[in-house]
Amino acid sequence: MSHPEDPVRREALEHLDGLYTLARWLARDTREAEDLVQETFLRALRFAHQFTPGTNLRAWMFQILRNLHLTARKRRGRDQALFGVPAGGAEGGSGSRPGPPDLPAPARADAGAALDLDAALHRLPEEFRTAVLLADLLGCSMAEVALIQGCPVGTVKSRLSRARGMLREMLKDYRP
Amino acid sequence: MSGPRTAECRVIQALVSDLLAGELEPDVAGAVEGHAASCPACGPVLAAERQVRDLVRSHASREVAPDFLRERVGGLLTARRGLRGRLASLLGTPGRAAAASAALATLLLAPSLYLLLAPRAEPIQVLTQASLAEHSRAALSRGWRAEWPDRGALLGYLRETLGLPLERLFVGDPDLELLEVYPSVVMGEKGVAILYRDRTGRTSTLLVLPGRGLEIPARNRMQIETFRPYLARADRHNLLIWKQGDLAYSLVSEQEEAALARVYLKIRKAP
Numbered sequence: 001m002s003h004p005e006d007p008v009r010r011e012a013l014e015h016l017d018g019l020y021t022l023a024r025w026l027a028r029d030t031r032e033a034e035d036l037v038q039e040t041f042l043r044a045l046r047f048a049h050q051f052t053p054g055t056n057l058r059a060w061m062f063q064i065l066r067n068l069h070l071t072a073r074k075r076r077g078r079d080q081a082l083f084g085v086p087a088g089g090a091e092g093g094s095g096s097r098p099g100p101p102d103l104p105a106p107a108r109a110d111a112g113a114a115l116d117l118d119a120a121l122h123r124l125p126e127e128f129r130t131a132v133l134l135a136d137l138l139g140c141s142m143a144e145v146a147l148i149q150g151c152p153v154g155t156v157k158s159r160l161s162r163a164r165g166m167l168r169e170m171l172k173d174y175r176p
Numbered sequence: 177m178s179g180p181r182t183a184e185c186r187v188i189q190a191l192v193s194d195l196l197a198g199e200l201e202p203d204v205a206g207a208v209e210g211h212a213a214s215c216p217a218c219g220p221v222l223a224a225e226r227q228v229r230d231l232v233r234s235h236a237s238r239e240v241a242p243d244f245l246r247e248r249v250g251g252l253l254t255a256r257r258g259l260r261g262r263l264a265s266l267l268g269t270p271g272r273a274a275a276a277s278a279a280l281a282t283l284l285l286a287p288s289l290y291l292l293l294a295p296r297a298e299p300i301q302v303l304t305q306a307s308l309a310e311h312s313r314a315a316l317s318r319g320w321r322a323e324w325p326d327r328g329a330l331l332g333y334l335r336e337t338l339g340l341p342l343e344r345l346f347v348g349d350p351d352l353e354l355l356e357v358y359p360s361v362v363m364g365e366k367g368v369a370i371l372y373r374d375r376t377g378r379t380s381t382l383l384v385l386p387g388r389g390l391e392i393p394a395r396n397r398m399q400i401e402t403f404r405p406y407l408a409r410a411d412r413h414n415l416l417i418w419k420q421g422d423l424a425y426s427l428v429s430e431q432e433e434a435a436l437a438r439v440y441l442k443i444r445k446a447p
Contacts, residue, residue: 009253016249020241034245041249117235135197136232142197157193164228171231 007057008048012041015058018138019065025133026069028122036072040065059144066130066148120170128163131156184211188218195222196229299363299390303426304408304415306362310369311381311413311428345446350375351439360385362426374439380429382443387424392417400437403444407433416440 019040023033043064044051051060121129127149134140134148135156142160146153188211194200195208212222241249346354351374360369360383367385374380398407398416405418414436416427425443429436 013246013250013253016241016246017239020245021237021239024237024239034242037241037245038248038252041252045252117231118237121232121236132232133236136229137236137238142193142199157190160193161225164225167228167232168224171228 007053008044008051011057012044012061015061018058019061021138022062022130022133023065023069025121025129026066026126036065036068039068043068056144056147059140059147062134062138062140062144063148063150070126116171117167120167123170124163124166128159128166131159132163132167135160185215185217188212188215189221192222192225196225298393300393300406300408300417302363303390303417303424304410307381307383307415307417307426307428308410308413310360310362310383345442346372349442351435352442355379374431374435378430380427380431380436380439383426383428385424385426387419387422390419390424392419398433398437400440400444403440405440418444420444 016037019037020033023036023040024030027033027036040061044061047064051057121132124132131145131149134145135142140148142153142156145156149156149159188208191200191204191208195205200208208222212218346352353373354370355373356369356371358369360367362383362385365385367383370382370384372380372382392406396407397404403418405416408415408417413428413430414433415429416425416436418425418440427436427440427443429439431439
């Protein structure tokens with residue numbers, strides 16, 4: 001007889017690198033990303049009974065991770081407001097973390113190009129950035145992205161298209 | 177680049193994301209590619225989106241989880257489930273209704289198994305486990321600590337939340353370096369968790385919550401001067417639990433008993 005946790009215990013580790021990649025992009029801080037990933041696995045085990053075996057474990061875990069990140073971001077905003085510390089930070093606000101360098105930059109070597117691209121991605125609104133990362137970097141289908149972001153597939157298409165347009169504009173002087 | 181010229185262009189451009197995601201049937205994909213190849217409006221749209229997609233795919237940072245994280249997560253996944261989970265697995269209970277049926281059947285057939293399935297833990301045991309869990313969580317939430325404002329704000333929060341001027345305790349004492357204060361809910365009660373570090377670098381957690389209704393058993397008491405807090409040992413940690421006024425305190429640490437007793441006295445005698 002199987003236990004609701006069994007599929008999670010068997011298969012979840014396969015998605016560790018993808019989850020860690022998304023966590024690094026969302027949190028922009030190594031330690032925070034590590035905690036985010038660990039908490040994602042803890043939640044997945046705790047709520048394994050809510051997962052339907054045979055459905056998409058990867059999308060379910062990405063969804064948990066993103067929701068944890070958004071909740072933590074909201075909580076930080078509340079704490080910072082309570083203590084009078086300026087809000088902002090990871091999502092392009094005017095917080096304590098340094099923002100990305102000015103874009104676009106002229107044509108340059110690959111490493112520079114990657115830096116420019118990373119900075120441009122960080123300038124996108126979170127829902128646009130996450131859609132692009134999930135679809136283009138992590139190979140999720142649009143249905144998976146829709147599940148993770150909790151929106152219709154049509155919204156995902158629109159976000160992808162607009163995000164790519166914004167990236168193209170930011171990187172218009174870049175020559176690969 | 178220009179907008180769609182015709183109704184066909186609108187359809188084609190709406191399918192660009194599907195095409196790039198590889199989610200179109202081959203004949204439809206061919207039709208979209210064919211149209212884009214000869215259309216001055218759709219061709220650049222497809223080329224631009226494809227270029228950005230390829231750029232993200234090839235240049236955006238992709239991470240490999242560090243080994244220690246892989247080991248830690250692997251440990252979580254392979255850790256044995258608790259007795260309740262293992263029995264549930266044996267009984268095959270995927271849903272709550274099935275779990276209730278199985279538990280009822282088990283109750284009727286084997287009262288001793290029922291006791292194992294639904295042990296009635298004493299509140300002190302629940303608090304012990306909850307304190308350990310809170311301590312572990314606090315020790316892992318390293319990134320969050322940096323987000324908190326200065327110590328003065330932390331101490332003010334502590335005083336306002338507890339109604340106790342504990343801040344004096346954490347000033348100038350190398351064994352009580354305040355790291356973090358945050359709200360916590362233990363046993364359904366709103367409380368406060370205080371994370372501090374001693375001079376050896378070990379972190380400890382002090383939980384303070386409403387203590388009404390918490391009975392502290394007479395056993396397992398540690399004599400510290402005239403006080404006798406409850407002492408528990410679990411998972412390489414020592415715990416001291418006591419009541420003071422209407423509040424319950426739970427101190428979790430890897431410190432040895434003697435060092436813990438010294439900290440206990442400082443807290444117990446705080447003005």
